[in-house]
Structure formats: structure tokens, C-alpha cells
Amino acid sequence: MSAAIIRVSDLTKKYSRAAREDALAVTEVNFDVVPGEFISLLGPSGCGKSTVLNCIAGLVAPTQGYVEVAGERVKSPSKSLGVAFQEPLLMDWRTSLDNVMLQLEMRGKTTPEQKAEARRLLASVGLSAFENAYPWQLSGGMKQRVALCRAMVHDPAVLLLDEPFGALDVFTRDQLNLDISRLARSAGKTVVLVTHSVPEAIFLSDRILVMTPRPGKVVEDIRVTLDDRTSLDVRGSAAFASYERQLYALFEAEGVLGNQAMYRH
Ligand SMILES: Nc1ncnc2c1ncn2[C@@H]1O[C@H](COP(=O)(O)OP(=O)(O)OP(=O)(O)O)[C@@H](O)[C@H]1O
Ligand SMILES: [Mg+2]
Structure with a gap:
């Protein structure tokens, strides 16, 4: 087992808001990522995915807990990371x-x-x-x-990708999934991807951290093993369907999916 290249420890972030109650975006998030691993933060809108990614990137300061990249405490934006956002900018x-x-x-x-x-x-x-x-x-x-x-x-040894395909049609998105998978894996990159797409997370990731909102937290850490990530055909495999069922069941159990689940709070 190699040492973690990213360590997120007891990460809690409260955003202060003028004249309003502070927003508890994420609470007590803990995970390690080992070199070369591809992980996804998967969850519905508002569960704190971008907050966690931005804390790793050094763009947001944790209220409690810390992030380490390559053994160093993250305190400011790091030039040794590669970052891509939802908008290409x-x-x-x-x-x-x-x-x-x-x-x-x-x-x-x-x-x-x-x-x-x-x-x-x-x-x-x-x-x-x-x-x-x-x-x-x-x-x-x-x-x-x-x-x-x-x-x-x-x-960069570490790539942080915040829904980089959010605004694209499914064909372009599929093509980019193939591109990222090939580029990142052939170069042995460590990747943290933010997504709200269950199939995308399964296709790309070695591990999926499942997040739920109010307050945002990681509720499950699922290891994904697929035979072949060089072709989208793997999405039709029994193993893929079983991961899909597992994830949708989890979101249902957490009250994220189901009749009007998103509007319950
Ligand atoms: N700068 C900010 N000031 C106040 N509250 C914020 C700020 N940024 C995020 N939040 C709040 O923190 C929570 C988590 O937001 P975050 O952007 O991390 O979620 P997300 O999972 O990335 O959502 P999405 O999928 O919609 O991008 C939300 O309730 C949001 O309103
Ligand atoms: Mg976001």
C-alpha cells in the first residue's frame, strides 16, 4: 500500500454569510487517495463536492480539519496541481x-x-x-x-476536475470520458473528479466517494473494478449494472432519490 498523495482529514467547511445563518457546506470528510488512483466525488447538487475539491486545490480554506497534498499541508493555491472547472475559462x-x-x-x-x-x-x-x-x-x-x-x-501528478463536462451533450461527454480515462491512466495521474453522473463515475473511477447533502458528507466509499476502461461497451456489462444498482439504491436510502426527495428539506 503506497502512502497517500492526498489526505483529507476531518474536513469541515462553514461559509459565513452576511445577515444570514452560516452555511455548513461539508462536515467531517475523511479520505486518502494513493498515487495513480482515479476517484470521483459523486452526489447531488449542493452536497459540497466543489467545496471539497476547492479545499484540495487551496482555493477555499477549511473551517476545521486539513488537506495534505504530497505530505504538505495545503494553505494556498498550489502550482503543482492541474485544475479544470465546469467552465473552460x-x-x-x-x-x-x-x-x-x-x-x-x-x-x-x-x-x-x-x-x-x-x-x-x-x-x-x-x-x-x-x-x-x-x-x-x-x-x-x-x-x-x-x-x-x-x-x-x-x-502535474494530481489533476482536479470539477464537472468539466457538465454543459456538454452526451456524445461529446462520452468522447471526453474516453479521452480523460486514456490520458490520465497512461500518464499515471492521480485524479479527483467531481460529477453528478452515476455512469460517468463508474466508468472513470477506481473509487467513488458518495456524498449526500444537508450537511454535505461522504456516506460511502465504493471500490470499482471493471475489465476494460478503453471502450464504452463496458457500460453494458453485468458488473457495471450492478454498480449502478448499488449507487442508485444508496441515494434512495439516503433520501436523495425518490418521490420529491430533492425537495423534502
Ligand atoms: N461561497 C459560498 N458562500 C456561501 N455558501 C456557499 C458558498 N459556496 C458554496 N456554498 C454552499 O455550500 C453548499 C455546498 O456547495 P458546493 O458548491 O460545494 O456544492 P456542489 O456539490 O458542488 O453543488 P453543484 O453540484 O450544484 O455544483 C451549498 O449549500 C452552497 O449553497
Ligand atoms: Mg459544484
Whole structure:
């Protein structure tokens, strides 16, 4: 068993809100992630997935507890991580290649080798012909792929992905699932993905941390073993269906699914 690369310990986050009661976003969240592991935070809207991810990224400070990445306490945004958000957040006046290079420019002078690596990454997600295109010339899925390349170009050991396919159609989303799975696994990345899609979590993850809201907490830690993650066909397998049943049953038992469950509180 290798040592954890990410440790989330007793993490509690309360957001203070002016003139209103403080919002308890997540409470007592504990988990470790080992190097090379792909984990998903899965749960309905408002259960605190982004809060946990942002605490790992150093963008939000915990109220209680702590996060460690590679043995170091997270206190501010770390440059050694790769982060991609729901919105691709590309610079309109930069081409795809220059948007990817931005990640490296922020870290200092860039080299021709790094530019070659940026090109290689873009090519690996089918964007060679769009290296010199501007964001407004790209589809939503293409922009997400550029953002993914930007998150990976500095070769971070850890990738944090917050619903990076949230706004996409299912075909583009399926394609991106395949891209991420291949890119992350071939490079041995440690990935924390936020999603509210049960099939997406199963297809991509070695482990799924199931979260429920009010207050947000992790209620289950499920290990996923699938024969083949290189093809979406695995979604038709008996093992896949059994994970789906297990997860939907869990959300039902937690009162997240069912008649009007989302509106009960
Ligand atoms: N900056 C903030 N100030 C006050 N409350 C916040 C803030 N950010 C999040 N919250 C509250 O914390 C809770 C968890 O929010 P969070 O964004 O982490 O959930 P989420 O699981 O990512 O939801 P979604 O799937 O809709 O993105 C919610 O009740 C939300 O209203
Ligand atoms: Mg969120």
C-alpha cells in the first residue's frame, strides 16, 4: 500500500454569510487517495463536492480539519496541481495552443520542448487542426479539451476536475470520458473528479466517494473494478449494472432519490 498523495482529514467547511445563518457546506470528510488512483466525488447538487475539491486545490480554506497534498499541508493555491472547472475559462484573444501554453508561461520562461508537448497533448485529443483557432471558433467540447490539455501540460501528478463536462451533450461527454480515462491512466495521474453522473463515475473511477447533502458528507466509499476502461461497451456489462444498482439504491436510502426527495428539506 503506497502512502497517500492526498489526505483529507476531518474536513469541515462553514461559509459565513452576511445577515444570514452560516452555511455548513461539508462536515467531517475523511479520505486518502494513493498515487495513480482515479476517484470521483459523486452526489447531488449542493452536497459540497466543489467545496471539497476547492479545499484540495487551496482555493477555499477549511473551517476545521486539513488537506495534505504530497505530505504538505495545503494553505494556498498550489502550482503543482492541474485544475479544470465546469467552465473552460479560456482567454478569447489566445489560440488553443497559446491557451495551453499560458499554464507554462505563468511558471516562467517556456522552452521549445514544452511547446512540442502542448502540441502533442492537443493532437492526442484530436485538436491538431485547431491549434491556431481562437476559442470562439471552437465547439464547447473542443474548448473543454483545450482546458484539459492546459490542466495537464505542466505534467502535474494530481489533476482536479470539477464537472468539466457538465454543459456538454452526451456524445461529446462520452468522447471526453474516453479521452480523460486514456490520458490520465497512461500518464499515471492521480485524479479527483467531481460529477453528478452515476455512469460517468463508474466508468472513470477506481473509487467513488458518495456524498449526500444537508450537511454535505461522504456516506460511502465504493471500490470499482471493471475489465476494460478503453471502450464504452463496458457500460453494458453485468458488473457495471450492478454498480449502478448499488449507487442508485444508496441515494434512495439516503433520501436523495425518490418521490420529491430533492425537495423534502
Ligand atoms: N461561497 C459560498 N458562500 C456561501 N455558501 C456557499 C458558498 N459556496 C458554496 N456554498 C454552499 O455550500 C453548499 C455546498 O456547495 P458546493 O458548491 O460545494 O456544492 P456542489 O456539490 O458542488 O453543488 P453543484 O453540484 O450544484 O455544483 C451549498 O449549500 C452552497 O449553497
Ligand atoms: Mg459544484
